[in-house]
Amino acid sequence: MVKELILVFIATVLINNFVLKYFLGICPFLGVSDKLSSAISMGFATTFVMTITAPVAWLINNYILIKFDLPFLQYVCFIIVIASLVQFVEMVIKKFFPLLHQSMGIYLPLITTNCAILFMTLQLVLREYSLIKSMVFGFGSGIGFTLAIAIMASIREELEFRDVPESLKGPGITLIIAGILALIFVGLAGLIQVR
Amino acid sequence: MRKINVLFSDFIKGLWQENPIFRLLIGMCPTLAVTSQVKNGLAMGLATTFTLLASSTIISIFRNFIPKEVRIPSYIVIIATFVTIVSLFLKANFPEISKELGPYVPLIIVNCLILGRQEAFASKNPTHRAIADALGMGIGFTLSLIALSSVREVLGMGTLLGHQVIFGNFRPWIIMLTPPGAFLTLGLLLGLVNIINKAVKNRKKKKQ
């Protein structure tokens, strides 16, 4: 059982990387990744929320959607809970842990409009993961997101001192670098066959 | 007369000056994911435009009734409702497109373009301006998707909308159908758009 969890974790971080294979979280990926420090704290905040959203989504799906057999409410239920949960957690952290709020809490509202979170919840339902596996999947996808955004940030910091063609400055060159990174990650495909 | 050209300018802005993908750089997730074929790009563009139009109208009508504190959850529920309707409509009438778009249809809900557009525009402006703006952004988004997906389909499969376009012994560039191809093509297209814009600006300056 543990072996399976590790395989799912490694597959989600490296092979089915959320940014470089499923194109998720591209808005923050382009926007935040010019400083390594902000990219990493952004990554960890996303991972934190993904790890708590995964079980919540699993519970909603199994105890509301499947029990009452209302498959069409899936998107609305997940998104209303994610949006309210994020708003509530952010307020709690801002009130009781101001220091934590300063470093990580500010990224929380970003989570509602983050494609990666909704995609992750829908995937763990589609693949019928168990509760534990869903949490590992959520955690893995967050780490995968952090990995991709951290690598990109360090490259872009380096880019400051290189001359980039005028028209490609900013997002253009970032996308091209992301293309090359995706090419590297495609090399890892087929390492593990796990669903 | 002033009212008409305000609407017109809202609409036109979405097409080029503030094209969501090439200028505002928002709504990129579906753009990269489903544009390996023009058919899918077009379907995603139209689905997004419908959702944008429908939720823009509803939200700008009820913008004063929704209290500020529950603004984001309520807007996102309205958008999710329309996206579910689109998803059910696609499953019922176009099953193979729905299978190919697959997990990216629900991602329209969290597309930064839609929530960004709702929040920034529809919730602060009267309905008719919101509709004009939504239409402009939607069509701008669809045109950019078609541009990107036609490049990727022609190079990746040698076909356009399914019809063979390139003959002779052209070996399709398989990379264009994979994620790296999507990133590279969009990056280069962004560069091209910037070059065109600079050229247009210079010519305008020369004329003055």
Place this chain on the structure above:
Amino acid sequence: MNIVLLSAIVMAVLAGILGAILSFAYSKLKVEEDPRREQLMDLLPGANCGACGAASCADFADKLIKGEADISKCRISLRDEDNLLKIKELLK
């Protein structure tokens, strides 16, 4: 119990619980902040899309007030000239 009634009840209960949690949070967990930040938040799109490099619109507002960020980085609010003018006013 037909499906329409059932889904209406399920959503009403879910929204009710979430609404209650949010209203409780708004009343009990209020933290006082710079009033300008409040007005700025109303003018900024609030989409928290992260395209400006800041973590969220609230964070972007803080940076604007501290002068660390520039409004042009917020791609969405670039669209709305009169909105933009109000923001620039507030920041003077």
Place this chain on the structure above:
Amino acid sequence: MKQSFKMIFSLCLIAVVSAVVLAKVYQITQPAITANEKKATEVAVYKVVSAANSYKEAKIGEIDIFKCYDENNKLCGFAFTVEGVGYQDLIKVMVGVSADFNKILAIEVLENSETPGLGNKIETPWFENQFQNLDLQNKITVVKGVPQKNSEIQAITGATISSEAVVDIVNNKIEELKKSK
């Protein structure tokens, strides 16, 4: 107090309206969706068991399969779907076997997201037709060169993992079926 009531009320109102609208749309589109799915399976079943002109859902052990009958209502084969992970992601295959379970009639790859241009060639007729009348006494194996025995198929060049994946998931399911028959 009034403020919090207004918040809860508006959120609930929007949620209920959306639930009712969605339930109604779901009721309208549901028949069309199930019809599509049924048609898709039907096309696949008739493709893999060519002799069949009607089929019935049944179960062997707890595996659900389709019993196929020809014109004069005689059992002419079984069809069943198998799923497994290929090189990249899920592969779904519809397999048709003869009534006595010792011959594969045909297979059809329903879904695959293997690497375009390489792995996804498992969906081409060339690869699928190799499975026709393979005998099932012993396991099917994948060979690089030209197959000799009647239970061997040739792998797609450059996509051995995908070819083997298809063969493995078919073998495992047939194993299961034979055991629970």
